[in-house]
Amino acid sequence: MEKQVVLVTGASSGMGRDFALRLLAEGYVVYGAARRAGRMQEIRDAGGFVLSMDVTDEASMAAGVDDIIRRHGRIDVLINSAGYGQYGALEDVPLDEARRQMEINLFGLARLTQICLPHMRSRKFGKIFNISSIAGRFAAPLGGWYHASKFALEAYSDTLRLETAPFGIDVVVIQPGGIQSEWADIAAEEAQRLSGRGVYAGLVAKLFKLQASxxxxxxxxxxxxxxxxxxxxxxxxxxxxxxxxxxxVLFLRSLLSDRMFDRMLMLALK
Incomplete structure (x- = not known):
């Protein structure tokens, strides 16, 4: 049976890199894609392919997909893993940075999916994994735009699942909790940069304290x-x-009222 061809975005670090290496070990043909192509040598050494791809640059996404189709004639699995957390109080985060958060975590993902879908539909087979977060099911202080991007991704994925099922395409949402990666440090640094000195400084300090504990x-x-x-x-x-x-967290979010869940979150930040 012909090996399935997988495209993984955000493959230069964290979960994306782990997905690529794991699926190579499982026998898949894997393309790791990221802006920082130089950080994907481990994927290349393991037998994978490396693509320089920026999910905010449509030309790089189209060129990457064309390269895969030219080499293998198919894309069976798309794992949308690229993303980051724009933290800071909503009052403080410039809207240009909020738009960038949505562009990377949602709109770039959506455009790459559009580019891949015709190739999946033509073969009546495909699997699309959207890496969301438990943060797509609840909202906490200082992560408003990140939560907004993941809430939107959850709804986008539900609609995509319904629309593409008749073409033999599965859409799966993955909701990680806390995972070892650069993500938490970058999010905390952003919160400090944007809100660490103003009226929300106390909240930022509590976030750092919780993270350290x-x-x-x-x-x-x-x-x-x-x-x-x-x-x-x-x-x-x-x-x-x-x-x-x-x-x-997901259990408590389903069980508690909004006010009770708010109280639990704020107690955690005491």
């Missing part, structure tokens, strides 16, 4: 396990979650 998160492998599980399932679930605090 907690585990750095689960290993990326727990999320890669979900990807492999869904790929091997005859009929994958629409959503999977794993990682530090993922299950308890």
């Amino acid at each position: 907690q585990s750095k998160g689960s290993a990326p492998r727990v999320i890669s396990d979900l990807i492999v599980k869904a790929l091997k399932a005859r009929k994958p679930k629409t959503r999977y979650h794993a990682g530090f605090m993922a299950s308890p």
